[in-house]
Amino acid sequence: xxxxxxxxxxxxxxxxxxxxxxxxxxxxxxxxxxxxxxxxxxxxxxxxxxxxxxxxxxxxxxxxxxxxxxxxxxxxxxxxxxxxxxxxxxxxxxxxxxxxxxxxxxxxxxxxxxxxxxxxxxxxxxxxxxxxxxxxxxxxxxxxxxxxxxxxxxxxxxxxxxxxxxxxxxxxxxxxxxxxxxxxxxxxxxxxxxxxxxxxxxxxxxxxxxxxxxxxxxxxxxxxxxxxxxxxxxxxxxxxxxxxxxxxxxxxxxxxxxxxxxxxxxxxxxxxxxxxxxxxxxxxxxxxxxxxxxxxxxxxxxxxxxxxxxxxxxxxxxxxxxxxxxxxxxxxxxxxxxxxxxxxxxxxxxxxxxxxxxxxxxxxxxxxxxxxxxxxxxxxxxxxxxxxxxxxxxxxxxxxxxxxxxxxxxxxxxxxxxxxxxxxxxxxxxxxxxxxxxxxxxxxxxxxxxxxxxxxxxxxxxxxxxxxxxxxxxxxxxxx
Amino acid sequence: xxxxxxxxxxxxxxxxxxxxxxxxxxxxxxxxxxxxxxxxxxxxxxxxxxxxxxxxxxxxxxxxxxxxxxxxxxxxxxxxxxxxxxxxxxxxxxxxxxxxxxxxxxxxxxxxxxxxxxxxxxxxxxxxxxxxxxxxxxxxxxxxxxxxxxxxxxxxxxxxxxxxxxxxxxxxxxxxxxxxxxxxxxxxxxxxxxxxxxxxxxxxxxxxxxxxxxxxxxxxxxxxxxxxxxxxxxxxxxxxxxxxxxxxxxxxxxxxxxxxxxxxxxxxxxxxxxxxxxxxxxxxxxxxxxxxxxxxxxxxxxxxxxxxxxxxxxxxxxxxxxxxxxxxxxxxxxxxxxxxxxxxxxxxxxxxxxxxxxxxxxxxxxxxxxxxxxxxxxxxxxxxxxxxxxxxxxxxxxxxxxxxxxxxxxxxxxxxxxxxxxxxxxxxxxxxxxxxxxxxxxxxxxxxxxxxxxxxxxxxxxxxxxxxxxxxxxxxxxxx
Numbered sequence: 001x002x003x004x005x006x007x008x009x010x011x012x013x014x015x016x017x018x019x020x021x022x023x024x025x026x027x028x029x030x031x032x033x034x035x036x037x038x039x040x041x042x043x044x045x046x047x048x049x050x051x052x053x054x055x056x057x058x059x060x061x062x063x064x065x066x067x068x069x070x071x072x073x074x075x076x077x078x079x080x081x082x083x084x085x086x087x088x089x090x091x092x093x094x095x096x097x098x099x100x101x102x103x104x105x106x107x108x109x110x111x112x113x114x115x116x117x118x119x120x121x122x123x124x125x126x127x128x129x130x131x132x133x134x135x136x137x138x139x140x141x142x143x144x145x146x147x148x149x150x151x152x153x154x155x156x157x158x159x160x161x162x163x164x165x166x167x168x169x170x171x172x173x174x175x176x177x178x179x180x181x182x183x184x185x186x187x188x189x190x191x192x193x194x195x196x197x198x199x200x201x202x203x204x205x206x207x208x209x210x211x212x213x214x215x216x217x218x219x220x221x222x223x224x225x226x227x228x229x230x231x232x233x234x235x236x237x238x239x240x241x242x243x244x245x246x247x248x249x250x251x252x253x254x255x256x257x258x259x260x261x262x263x264x265x266x267x268x269x270x271x272x273x274x275x276x277x278x279x280x281x282x283x284x285x286x287x288x289x290x291x292x293x294x295x296x297x298x299x300x301x302x303x304x305x306x307x308x309x310x311x312x313x314x315x316x317x318x319x320x321x322x323x324x325x326x327x328x329x330x331x332x333x334x335x336x337x338x339x340x341x342x343x344x345x346x347x348x349x350x351x352x353x354x355x356x357x358x359x360x361x362x363x364x365x366x367x368x369x370x371x372x373x374x375x376x377x378x379x380x381x382x383x384x385x386x387x388x389x390x391x392x393x394x395x396x397x398x399x400x401x402x403x404x405x406x407x408x409x410x411x412x413x414x415x416x417x418x419x420x421x422x423x424x425x426x427x428x429x430x431x432x433x434x435x436x437x438x439x440x441x442x443x444x445x446x447x448x449x450x451x452x453x454x455x456x457x458x459x460x461x462x463x464x465x466x467x468x469x470x471x472x473x474x475x476x477x478x479x480x
Numbered sequence: 481x482x483x484x485x486x487x488x489x490x491x492x493x494x495x496x497x498x499x500x501x502x503x504x505x506x507x508x509x510x511x512x513x514x515x516x517x518x519x520x521x522x523x524x525x526x527x528x529x530x531x532x533x534x535x536x537x538x539x540x541x542x543x544x545x546x547x548x549x550x551x552x553x554x555x556x557x558x559x560x561x562x563x564x565x566x567x568x569x570x571x572x573x574x575x576x577x578x579x580x581x582x583x584x585x586x587x588x589x590x591x592x593x594x595x596x597x598x599x600x601x602x603x604x605x606x607x608x609x610x611x612x613x614x615x616x617x618x619x620x621x622x623x624x625x626x627x628x629x630x631x632x633x634x635x636x637x638x639x640x641x642x643x644x645x646x647x648x649x650x651x652x653x654x655x656x657x658x659x660x661x662x663x664x665x666x667x668x669x670x671x672x673x674x675x676x677x678x679x680x681x682x683x684x685x686x687x688x689x690x691x692x693x694x695x696x697x698x699x700x701x702x703x704x705x706x707x708x709x710x711x712x713x714x715x716x717x718x719x720x721x722x723x724x725x726x727x728x729x730x731x732x733x734x735x736x737x738x739x740x741x742x743x744x745x746x747x748x749x750x751x752x753x754x755x756x757x758x759x760x761x762x763x764x765x766x767x768x769x770x771x772x773x774x775x776x777x778x779x780x781x782x783x784x785x786x787x788x789x790x791x792x793x794x795x796x797x798x799x800x801x802x803x804x805x806x807x808x809x810x811x812x813x814x815x816x817x818x819x820x821x822x823x824x825x826x827x828x829x830x831x832x833x834x835x836x837x838x839x840x841x842x843x844x845x846x847x848x849x850x851x852x853x854x855x856x857x858x859x860x861x862x863x864x865x866x867x868x869x870x871x872x873x874x875x876x877x878x879x880x881x882x883x884x885x886x887x888x889x890x891x892x893x894x895x896x897x898x899x900x901x902x903x904x905x906x907x908x909x910x911x912x913x914x915x916x917x918x919x920x921x922x923x924x925x926x927x928x929x930x931x932x933x934x935x936x937x938x939x940x941x942x943x944x945x946x947x948x949x950x951x952x953x954x955x956x957x958x959x960x
Contacts, residue, residue: 033605034552034598035559036589041602042550044617070522072514072639073622079515092581097591100626101572109516111577118514122521125513137524142553142622146580159552 016224021153023274023282026343030153038151038158045344046270048291050162053270054140056193056289057164060186066136066166071118073141074109080117083243089210090114093145111144116211116236116262119167120244127258129249130171134179138166154271155228155480162267169246169258176235176259180216183233183263184454187218190265191230195286195396196220196272197403198230199426201451201475204438213237219450219477220272221403225423227450227477230272233263274345276399277368283345284367286395287388293324294384295341299334299353311352314362314380321381323388342367347391348384350375368395413444413464416476420447426477428453430461430470437465441476450475496704501633503754503762506823510633518631518638525824526750528771530642533750534620536673536769537644540666546616546646551598553621554589560597563723569690570594573625591624596691596716596742599647600724607738609729610651614659618646634751635708635960642747649726649738656715656739660696663713663743664934667698670745671710675766675876676700676752677883678710679906681931681955684918693717699930699957700752701883705903707930707957710752713743754825756879757848763825764847766875767868773804774864775821779814779833791832794842794860801861803868822847827871828864830855848875887955893924893944896956900927906957908933910941910950917945918954927956 024030029046042050058068074097081087090113097109112118119137127135143163147156166183170176184200191198203215209232218231240246241257249255277284287293296318298311308329315327326346328337334351341349351363360377364384368391375383406425410416419427431437431452438449441464452472461470504510509526522530538548554577561567570593577589592598599617607615623643627636646663650656664680671678683695689712698711720726721737729735757764767773776798778791788809795807806826808817814831821829831843840857844864848871855863886905890896899907911917911932918929921944932952941950 031602031605033602035601036552036554036556039552039554041552044547044549047548047550067524068527069524070527070641072516072519072521072641074516074519074624074639076516094581095577095589096579097575098578099576101574101628103626109575121515122511122513125511144554146583148581159554161550161552 016222017152019223019278020271020274023278023343024153027283027345029270029274029283032153036158038147038156040153040157040161042161045291049285049289050267050270052289052291053194053273054162054164057190057265058140060190061138061166064136064182064186065134066138066168068139069137070139070141071115071122073112075112075118077108077110079121080110082117083211083240085239086116086211093147095144095146112141113143113145114163114264115139115141115143115165116167116240120240120246120260123167123169123258124244124246127169127246127248130251133169133171133248133258134175135169136166136179137168138164140164152480154267154274157267160266162270163264164266165262165264167260167262169241169260171248171250171256171258173237173259176237176261179261180233180235183261184216187231187233187263187265191218191220191269191272192396193286193288194269194273194276195288195392195399196230196269196276197400199227199407199450199475200454202454203232203451204449205435206439207449207451209234211236211239213239216454217451219426219475219479220276221406221425221477222275222480223278225406225425225478226480227426228268228272228275228480230268231263231265234261236260236262277345277395281367282343284395285345285347286392287347288392290345290347291324292326292341292344292346293388294318294326294348294350295337295346296325296327296350296352297334297337297341298329299351299356301354307352307354307357310357311350314350314352314377317380318384321385323384348387350384366391368398411461411464413441416441416447416464417445420445420476420478423478426450426475428456428473428475429464431472431474432463432466432468433471434463434466437463438474440465441474445476446478447476448479450477450479496702497632499703499758500751500754503758503823504633506762507825509750509754509763512633516638518627518636520633520637520641522641525771529765529769530747530750532769532771533674533753534642534644537670537745538620540670541618541646544616544662544666545614546618546648548619549617550619550621551595551602553592555592555598557588557590559601560590562597563691563720565719566596566691573627575624575626592621593623593625594643594744595619595621595623595645596647596720600720600726600740603647603649603738604724604726607649607726607728610731613649613651613728613738614655615649616646616659617648618644620644632960634747634754637747640746642750643744644746645742645744647740647742649721649740651728651730651736651738653717653739656717656741659741660713660715660743663741664696667711667713667743667745671698671700671749671752672876673766673768674749674753674756675768675872675879676710676749676756677876677880679707679887679930679955680934682934683712683931684929685915686919687929687931689714691716691719693719696934697931699906699955699959700756701886701905701957702755702960703758705886705905705958706960707906708748708752708755708960710748711743711745714741716740716742757825757875761847762823764875765825765827766872767827768872770825770827771804772806772821772824772826773868774798774806774828774830775817775826776805776807776830776832777814777817777821778809779831779836781834787832787834787837790837791830794830794832794857797860798864801865803864828867830864846871848878891941891944893921896921896927896944897925900925900956900958903958906930906955908936908953908955909944911952911954912943912946912948913951914943914946917943920945921954921956925956926958928959930955930957930959 031041095111212234216233219227296315298308511521575591678698692714696713699707776795778788
């Protein structure tokens with residue numbers, strides 16, 4: 001890491017929260033002044049960003065046979081409380097509707113904190129035979145959690161406005177297991193499109209989703225050195241199937257409970273995108289999801305208005321190819337426009353001054369690197385498209401590089417403790433595989449165990465707690 | 481109306497409710513077995529239909545300068561109760577969240593029944609000067625109404641999953657008035673796209689939106705002779721602006737409250753689309769919104785499998801032009817396929833049998849008319865597109881014709897009363913313009929006054945109640 005990067009990171013560590021709030025405000029992503037804690041308003045630019053991110057997710061899921069549906073928000077108490085583990089995991093967090101008009105309701109209604117308990121009773125109606133399996137559905141909805149901790153826009157909310165949850169049912173445990181791995185591949189592709197780096201772990205038993213057999217999770221790293229959980233995948237086994245009576249008839253006529261999985265992401269993935277690529281100027285959006293990919297700014301010279309006309313034509317030409325282009329023809333200084341659109345994270349700026357008009361060219365400025373270069377009008381469209389592709393790639397590489405630099409291998413409790421207290425990122429430690437050692441590691445270092453890494457198997461070293469030979473590696477971090 | 485049509489209408493009148501439920505079920509639009517009254521599940525096919533309808537609405541609004549945003553669902557009681565008229569209009573219908581986890585909340589939270597009270601406090605923060613006006617935003621959200629009446633899928637819901645509400649603020653009353661008329665034009669275009677006929681009226685004072693100066697509404701006619709309100713447009717004047725302190729600075733430095741409008745539609749527009757074009761077989765969707773526009777069915781002859789290959793190629797060719805095509809290659813009898821897709825309302829079916837393969841043609845069947853005709857493969861794409869256009873037009877014309885036939889002019893209370901008791905559709909009656917006469921007309925006929933017609937001015941006749949000369953015409957109907 002060069003000095004500038006390190007300084008930036010140091011400043012982010014201390015002032016990250018302010019940076020994040022300012023960034024969301026300057027880029028007009030969300031309005032944070034709604035008068036209830038933990039509720040926010042999506043502004044038009046932010047909503048466009050959200051919808052582009054969702055479009056990527058929808059395409060990934062639909063291509064792999066998931067069908068979109070929409071289930072009700074309100075879940076009657078008796079239905080909600082059927083799965084004992086599940087309700088224990090959520091009961092502190094659920095909002096309850098108790099009155100309709102002036103009437104007290106006979107049955108209290110929960111605002112869904114997640115939708116297993118509204119979806120699975122329907123699965124029980126729909127699934128009859130092996131021919132109905134696998135069933136793969138998803139929905140994008142608002143969910144509610146009564147957060148008592150400090151809330152934070154896009155990160156810790158009371159109304160999560162953008163919860164994508166997929167739910168699947170299968171005939172065999174092997175099919176469910178394979179679906180878990182398919183979901184891992186979907187999420188990897190998704191985060192690669194956003195250029196957001198991640199670690200994938202199997203959550204420890206004490207941090208498994210309420211009602212699941214086991215949980216996998218994707219975590220990324222915020223600039224302040226804390227991890228942010230950005231996606232989870234659960235193998236539910238037959239736990240819910242048994243409670244909600246989801247059975248299918250085998251070819252031999254016998255009946256069997258289905259095996260289920262579910263996996264979700266929320267608007268945290270947008271927070272992660274902002275964090276992964278942000279800098280002193282604010283956010284920088286990968287061209288794949290940027291609400292506006294290119295801003296075209298004419299640079300008038302004295303009374304010369306020709307630049308505006310040429311610039312407008314260039315914007316139209318690019319727009320016609322399907323690119324998302326904004327032409328800024330306002331009668332204010334170009335410098336003010338640059339300032340504003342940099343803070344909106346638009347990845348590419350085209351400037352058209354008299355020299356460009358005369359030379360048959362445009363001056364191009366990349367938001368991610370600040371580099372200026374010239375593109376000939378003769379090759380405008382292919383060159384701009386190539387540049388956007390390059391920006392996507394460079395941004396992803398840069399984010400991964402920074403992520404890797406903040407993942408360190410440590411083997412001593414003292415070292416890990418120090419890393420946690422200085423928020424030095426994610427620590428990879430050897431692990432004997434015993435739950436007790438994991439819990440003790442948390443207590444002694446002040447970090448949280450993210451879990452056993454999915455794709456990284458350690459061969460050497462010994463457990464920092466019991467000193468037995470390591471069987472695998474475990475990730476530890478301060479978490480959001 | 482020919483005899484068949486009349487018979488169908490008679491049957492619908494008595495059995496409409498069953499027809500509607502069966503239609504939604506056979507077409508897999510919604511699942512009605514969710515265990516809370518008034519809550520339903522959108523199935524994949526229904527959700528696609530919904531999203532196509534929303535796409536039309538979004539495009540219409542965005543082209544006319546409306547920006548999409550997303551506001552919170554939960555509204556604190558104090559904010560919700562600020563506008564006295566408004567809360568009086570809604571207090572019987574509001575769901576209240578009183579608990580988070582095991583804690584009783586300090587301030588009760590309303591589930592929005594509509595969003596004036598969550599949006600306008602934000603307007604007060606955003607609007608500073610005349611340069612901020614007009615402000616035109618919209619959102620598509622779920623809203624909640626504690627309905628004590630009988631609920632009905634897509635029509636009367638406790639969770640309205642698909643509420644599109646637009647909210648605007650203006651500098652002058654004239655600007656607000658002009659926006660009301662602009663909204664009328666938007667909704668006319670929208671319903672014309674769906675082929676749904678409508679009457680537009682100014683609602684009488686006793687049926688005006690709570691907090692509005694006046695309300696306009698679009699009503700269509702269900703097959704059972706009752707009207708269905710499918711869109712409303714409200715001129716709010718300065719009522720909310722004064723309560724929520726939404727002011728702007730004029731060029732001369734003085735401050736003035738803004739003038740506001742709002743207008744909404746819900747998933748009732750999908751119910752209206754189903755009703756407007758349905759027949760004994762179920763729904764028939766206009767190609768503009770049909771989730772699938774064309775189903776391609778190979779008709780195998782004995783062991784001849786060539787038809788399948790040709791049919792698949794035809795489907796691919798059509799799909800490549802952007803049409804929504806489903807190729808049904810299942811190994812079941814073609815008749816079963818026809819039956820199924822007719823009940824899904826797919827507007828066009830292509831059959832490819834051995835004769836078609838040999839003749840270089842496809843056999844085409846229109847869902848709306850049942851007519852069969854042949855299209856040459858040489859002109860496949862343009863002919864299919866032309867046919868879909870023609871179907872859109874014919875369906876709209878037919879729906880309007882039926883609507884007009886069920887709108888009759890009557891001048892005597894006795895006649896109107898009879899029309900109401902036999903559910904004979906909408907009655908247009910002369911009106912003196914006095915509120916009392918309107919209310920008396922409701923009492924004496926058992927119908928509801930929809931209001932004064934927006935585009936129809938009556939010149940002759942006399943008020944059926946007071947016998948004074950009519951100043952305009954009024955519409956009366958049995959309503960949903």
